[in-house]
Amino acid sequence: xxxxxxxxxxxxxxxxxxxxxxxxxxxxxxxxxxxxxxxxxxxxxxxxxxxxxxxxxxxxxxxxxxxxxxxxxxxxxxxxxxxxxxxxxxxxxxxxxxxxxxxxxxxxxxxxxxxxxxxxxxxxxxxxxxxxxxxxxxxxxxxxxxxxxxxxxxxxxxxxxxxxxxxxxxxxxxxxxxxxxxxxxxxxxxxxxxxxxxxxxxxxxxxxxxxxxxxxxxxxxxxxxxxxxxxxxxxxxxxxxxxxxxxxxxxxxxxxxxxxxxxxxxxxxxxxxxxxxxxxxxxxxx
Numbered sequence: 001x002x003x004x005x006x007x008x009x010x011x012x013x014x015x016x017x018x019x020x021x022x023x024x025x026x027x028x029x030x031x032x033x034x035x036x037x038x039x040x041x042x043x044x045x046x047x048x049x050x051x052x053x054x055x056x057x058x059x060x061x062x063x064x065x066x067x068x069x070x071x072x073x074x075x076x077x078x079x080x081x082x083x084x085x086x087x088x089x090x091x092x093x094x095x096x097x098x099x100x101x102x103x104x105x106x107x108x109x110x111x112x113x114x115x116x117x118x119x120x121x122x123x124x125x126x127x128x129x130x131x132x133x134x135x136x137x138x139x140x141x142x143x144x145x146x147x148x149x150x151x152x153x154x155x156x157x158x159x160x161x162x163x164x165x166x167x168x169x170x171x172x173x174x175x176x177x178x179x180x181x182x183x184x185x186x187x188x189x190x191x192x193x194x195x196x197x198x199x200x201x202x203x204x205x206x207x208x209x210x211x212x213x214x215x216x217x218x219x220x221x222x223x224x225x226x227x228x229x230x231x232x233x234x235x236x237x238x239x240x241x242x243x244x245x246x247x248x249x250x251x252x253x254x255x256x257x258x259x260x261x262x263x264x265x266x267x268x269x270x271x272x273x274x275x276x277x278x279x280x281x282x283x284x285x286x
Contacts, residue, residue, distance in 0.1 A: 011040050027064045031057050035070075042084070043181075051081055053269055068169070076222045077118060080182055083123075092120040099138070111142050117184055122158055123203065130155040150176040163194055164219065195228055196237065201249060203238075206221035211246050 014037055034057035052078055061074060069182050079094035095117045114133075121129045133139050134152055142148045150173035157165035165185035170177055170187065172237035177182050202217050203209065215225040229249060234237040240251040 003057065011037070011044075014040065018107075025058050031061045031064070031066065031074075033071065035073060035077060038081075041082065042077075045082055047081065054078060056089060066100050069107065072105075072113075074096045075101070076109070076113060076116075079113075079120075083116070083120060083182070083186065084139055086119040086123075092117055095120065103141075111145055111147060114138065114142060115147055115180075116149070116182065119183060122151070122155050123186060123190065125158075127155045127159040132149045145175065146168065147176040151183075154190070158190065158194065160199055161194060163191075163198055166191060166194060173253070192228075196232060199225070199228065199232070200238065201269055203249065206249075207251050209251075210246075212247060213243070213247065235286060 014033060016038070018030075018033055020031055034053050035149060038050045038053035038057065041047075041053055054074070058074055058078075061071065066074075074093045075098035079091040079098060082088075082091035095113050098111035099110055099117060102108075102113055118133060119131050121127070121133070130152060134143065134148060141149065150169065153169040153173065154166065154177070157169055170191075177187060199214065199216055202214055210225050211229070212222050214220040214229075218225065226242065229238070230242060233240060233242065238251075239253075240249055242249055
């Protein structure tokens with residue numbers, strides 16, 4: 001059911017099975033089931049429950065002999081959940097542990113762990129480390145692997161901040177990138193960040209500019225650019241407004257924080273409290 005993406009029924013069946021396994025006190029099987037539960041909850045985007053299930057699996061694994069492959073699976077899932085929370089440094093550590101175990105077992109999942117390691121480096125803007133990993137001892141075994149090549153090309157497009165190179169790579173390596181939901185999710189975020197950076201660079205010289213002109217400069221459809229600018233303004237990533245009537249972006253100057261104004265408010269507030277206290281004491285005396 002899980003592989004068929006029937007997550008609701010898979011979770012329902014797993015809950016019943018989990019109750020029975022707990023009653024039998026079969027710890028090795030319990031660890032595997034809790035790990036599967038974590039994967040299902042992650043697929044349903046319920047990260048807190050996915051983390052809770054994984055914590056239970058790890059706790060039970062520590063009380064028994066845990067086979068290396070199962071430990072590698074636990075580390076892989078830990079890395080995935082940390083990456084979802086944008087803690088890419090910790091995620092990289094877990095992926096590295098998973099990679100070492102899989103590699104020692106000569107398991108093909110080692111390549112997947114390496115792919116996620118490279119992704120973490122890209123997401124933290126450490127593109128130089130991607131090159132070092134791919135051409136170092138770790139990556140030599142998978143140097144000609146198409147999935148690793150795809151991530152390497154994504155790293156190059158990110159380093160150059162090139163939207164078009166990014167789009168070309170995602171089209172060329174669609175099977176390697178889009179078919180993996182973890183990679184696909186983070187690449188969507190990466191593309192969004194690249195688009196924001198490019199838009200900010202283009203808009204920087206202007207105080208008022210037509211959206212169609214921005215679209216021409218960035219070579220993207222007007223509606224895509226307009227929608228992204230709207231989101232950036234709503235998320236307060238850019239200070240300005242869109243004039244729908246004239247189809248222009250009006251850029252506001254960054255407002256510097258007035259420290260005197262804030263200090264004045266604090267002083268007035270303090271004086272107000274003092275007056276209130278004096279009033280209360282006066283009432284008590286009378």
